[in-house]
Amino acid sequence: MLRFIVGRLAVLIPTFLGVSLIAFSFIRLLPGDPVMLMSGERVMSPERHTELMQQLGLDRPMYIQYFDYLTGLLTGDFGSSIVTKRPVLDDFLQLFPATLELSLCAIIVAIALGIPAGVLAAVKRGTWLDQSLMGVALVGYSMPIFWWGLLLIIFFSGYLGWTPVSGRISLMYFFPQVTGFMLIDSLISGQAGAFKSAVSYLILPTVVLATIPLAVIARQTRSAMLEVLGEDYVRTARAKGLSPFRVIGVHALRNAMIPVITTIGLQVGVLLAGAILTETIFSWPGIGKWMVDSVFKRDYAVVQGGLMLIAAVIMIVNLVVDLLYGWINPRIRH
Amino acid sequence: MSAVQTTTETKTGGSPPSGLSEFWFYFSRNKGAVIGLAFFLVILFVAVFAPFVAPHSPSIQNRELLLLPPVFSEGGSWGHILGTDAVGRDILSRLIYGARFSLFIGLVVVTLSVVSGVLIGLVAGYFRGRVDTAIMRVMDIILAFPSLLLALVLVAVLGPGLLNAMIAISLVNQPHFVRLTRAAVMTEKTKDYVIGSKVAGAGTLRLMFLTILPNCLAPLIVQATLAFSAAILDAAALGFLGMGAQPPTPEWGTMLAEAREFIQRAWWVVTFPGLAILITVLAINLMGDGLRDALDPKLKRS
Amino acid sequence: MSLLEIKNLTVEFQTASGPFRAVDGVSLKVDEGEVLAIVGESGSGKSVSMLAAMGLLPWTAKVTADVLTFNGRDMQSMSDSDRRKIIGKDIAMIFQEPIASLNPCFTVGFQIEEVLRIHTDLSRKARRDRAIELFQSVGIPNPEERLGHFPHQMSGGQCQRVMIATALACNPKLLIADEPTTALDVTIQKQILDLLMKLQAEHGMGLIIITHDMGVVAETADRVIVQYKGRQIESADVLSLFESPKSVYTKALLSALPENAVGGRLPTITEKLTDTEIFAGAVR
Numbered sequence: 001m002l003r004f005i006v007g008r009l010a011v012l013i014p015t016f017l018g019v020s021l022i023a024f025s026f027i028r029l030l031p032g033d034p035v036m037l038m039s040g041e042r043v044m045s046p047e048r049h050t051e052l053m054q055q056l057g058l059d060r061p062m063y064i065q066y067f068d069y070l071t072g073l074l075t076g077d078f079g080s081s082i083v084t085k086r087p088v089l090d091d092f093l094q095l096f097p098a099t100l101e102l103s104l105c106a107i108i109v110a111i112a113l114g115i116p117a118g119v120l121a122a123v124k125r126g127t128w129l130d131q132s133l134m135g136v137a138l139v140g141y142s143m144p145i146f147w148w149g150l151l152l153i154i155f156f157s158g159y160l161g162w163t164p165v166s167g168r169i170s171l172m173y174f175f176p177q178v179t180g181f182m183l184i185d186s187l188i189s190g191q192a193g194a195f196k197s198a199v200s201y202l203i204l205p206t207v208v209l210a211t212i213p214l215a216v217i218a219r220q221t222r223s224a225m226l227e228v229l230g231e232d233y234v235r236t237a238r239a240k241g242l243s244p245f246r247v248i249g250v251h252a253l254r255n256a257m258i259p260v261i262t263t264i265g266l267q268v269g270v271l272l273a274g275a276i277l278t279e280t281i282f283s284w285p286g287i288g289k290w291m292v293d294s295v296f297k298r299d300y301a302v303v304q305g306g307l308m309l310i311a312a313v314i315m316i317v318n319l320v321v322d323l324l325y326g327w328i329n330p331r332i333r334h
Numbered sequence: 335m336s337a338v339q340t341t342t343e344t345k346t347g348g349s350p351p352s353g354l355s356e357f358w359f360y361f362s363r364n365k366g367a368v369i370g371l372a373f374f375l376v377i378l379f380v381a382v383f384a385p386f387v388a389p390h391s392p393s394i395q396n397r398e399l400l401l402l403p404p405v406f407s408e409g410g411s412w413g414h415i416l417g418t419d420a421v422g423r424d425i426l427s428r429l430i431y432g433a434r435f436s437l438f439i440g441l442v443v444v445t446l447s448v449v450s451g452v453l454i455g456l457v458a459g460y461f462r463g464r465v466d467t468a469i470m471r472v473m474d475i476i477l478a479f480p481s482l483l484l485a486l487v488l489v490a491v492l493g494p495g496l497l498n499a500m501i502a503i504s505l506v507n508q509p510h511f512v513r514l515t516r517a518a519v520m521t522e523k524t525k526d527y528v529i530g531s532k533v534a535g536a537g538t539l540r541l542m543f544l545t546i547l548p549n550c551l552a553p554l555i556v557q558a559t560l561a562f563s564a565a566i567l568d569a570a571a572l573g574f575l576g577m578g579a580q581p582p583t584p585e586w587g588t589m590l591a592e593a594r595e596f597i598q599r600a601w602w603v604v605t606f607p608g609l610a611i612l613i614t615v616l617a618i619n620l621m622g623d624g625l626r627d628a629l630d631p632k633l634k635r636s
Numbered sequence: 637m638s639l640l641e642i643k644n645l646t647v648e649f650q651t652a653s654g655p656f657r658a659v660d661g662v663s664l665k666v667d668e669g670e671v672l673a674i675v676g677e678s679g680s681g682k683s684v685s686m687l688a689a690m691g692l693l694p695w696t697a698k699v700t701a702d703v704l705t706f707n708g709r710d711m712q713s714m715s716d717s718d719r720r721k722i723i724g725k726d727i728a729m730i731f732q733e734p735i736a737s738l739n740p741c742f743t744v745g746f747q748i749e750e751v752l753r754i755h756t757d758l759s760r761k762a763r764r765d766r767a768i769e770l771f772q773s774v775g776i777p778n779p780e781e782r783l784g785h786f787p788h789q790m791s792g793g794q795c796q797r798v799m800i801a802t803a804l805a806c807n808p809k810l811l812i813a814d815e816p817t818t819a820l821d822v823t824i825q826k827q828i829l830d831l832l833m834k835l836q837a838e839h840g841m842g843l844i845i846i847t848h849d850m851g852v853v854a855e856t857a858d859r860v861i862v863q864y865k866g867r868q869i870e871s872a873d874v875l876s877l878f879e880s881p882k883s884v885y886t887k888a889l890l891s892a893l894p895e896n897a898v899g900g901r902l903p904t905i906t907e908k909l910t911d912t913e914i915f916a917g918a919v920r
Contacts, residue, residue, distance in 0.1 A: 147608025
């Protein structure tokens, strides 16, 4: 197991270097003068230009610039915003809990509904239940989620007036940020209605963000389950006189989970891509909206730092999924 | 000890079915796939013959009929079946012309990513060693970013627009083809027919393209359909974020972006472009499922 | 009273090209302490008839029988949950592919103790002791350590021993062994067969061995049933079957044994016989 972990970590290092190289090159590939792009100043004298160039280290050879950038990353320096001058890492840490809260809710919904739906479809293979579940899953899988979000807003916020349109919580409530998770913080604050408000703001974005992972997990669970149900050991389990619930829920599901875990891991990228759209639609103050806004504000230092940080999050989650995979699949563990 | 081995009679009913008719047999058993194909053909027809099918021009603004509701809604008229948008353009006509963009985007992206992905994957899977390691690390790096974010940033570098959006989407799609081709090549490479061909003196290029590649096609075709629909979705998402096709292009995602501010007043300007995206993507995905059933010999048994 | 009695068992599967009859009118009886062999080619419906008797076929299969009783109890009218109290406890089954028949995600210890957990009231400690005892009885060395192993860490022969130990966990009255040695090396085949016969004698169980190997039949069985394409061709005790086979198919089957071969070529069966001839010569 230890060798397995070390092996995974060894693969991570070149990926990290490559990702940092992309983030590093990004700002230098942009059309226009990097000095102007990085300083955010539109008009400048040649003296000012040279001064800034030295200040930003852009006059030094490329490999030294990259090395400096890399050492900066390792000491937690992800650059500073051109517009607000705040360190990118601070903004990221400020906004990340909002995205994390939304993404966690979405993936929990997707897993909690997707796996049972997939199992049910596989067990009832070929019946109308299977066909309708998989029909719905395919529609979900094909959904343009930015449109789906707008539709839900039109219906639930506009027509029925049940849920708010944008933001994380009603402005009526104010409480200190402890965990950064609105659901938990509102409970801690003890204000009646705050938690309810947070939930009402969270529901629609969660549904929108969960749609595609839910569909993917349901489809993957069904096909993994179908494969497993034909295996000899499932027949053995039945020949032992185990109840169908135990045969499917313990013997088959445990094996079917192996490919499903991989799929769930791959959803992290899907979730963060989805967060870009979902947060834009619902004005959810997370890193997805932050990145889009920065692209539009031409705050390229933030885009560069954000790229790096988001890729780092994905790499860490992938590592965790790999370890989980090794833990659930004894053939890798031993 | 001995084993009783007997040859069982095999039913011979005429000549074996040709590849295509066998494919159609399995494909047509999946009703969803046939429906998907039918829808896709309709969309294709509409896209190709857009100037003849569309009742109006997609760009002419009728200042007298702003935000006219669709025909089945109160105040609608048969002149504009799906109503008009904020500057009085006919929504149905814009959707019909939009089909051209979506199918074109899908085609270009799939072509670009399949050609580059298969070539790179073939090289990685065939030669292995350091070349393979280097290629796969680069693919890992691309996959370490959320695809839409990378596409968004690439478009920021290249400049917003349809062409750049297509290039960016191809780039983020292509690692899937590399991985798939590489895996398929690695399993095929050790099989006897490849070794046989090698022993018979086939050269490297012949082995790669004529011996191995045709046997890896099934999963690639399925992935290509998925990439086609994913490309349409991604391009629409970029358009929606304002980084894809630019207004007044009647691209569906761009239309949605323009319609956003009328979300509370005119539901139809928001509903129909998204519905068009959903139906197109759904039709292609239905076909993809049918293709997988028809081409994947592992699933064929059942 | 027979342990297992089957009369006129028929199994049909619904397939895309219409119903397919896998088992057609099979009848058999097994008594306590008796060894019955069911012989036939692949596809002759040997395994399907036994799976049908245990109620293990998927719901797409239609099973009918005039009589299907175990220990005097009607298995057809029995509820699923009542049947599950018998399956795995009084009737146990082992299969052809021992490694594939064990769940790769659980230790073999978990898999053997699971049977004890659902069919007995033994405590956790007692279950473990019983599992160790069972492993010893099937000849697995270091049972304490082996219980913590996963199937992929063991050889095919070891896995089949685990399967046998699991099957014997609740002292079944009847053991059905479906091609128990086919997937194993020749030297291991002999060991497993000897083990099965030893355990059968010790426990006085009824044993049904499904095989395509006449050698296995000769070594183990008291009585033999010959099946072809789902139908029963001949049923006889082992000595009379080998000495004076009555049906044309059995004769052909025996003449196909390599030791009876004439010249340098092994005879095959169906190159001489048609289905009509085989079915016409059936002796029930």
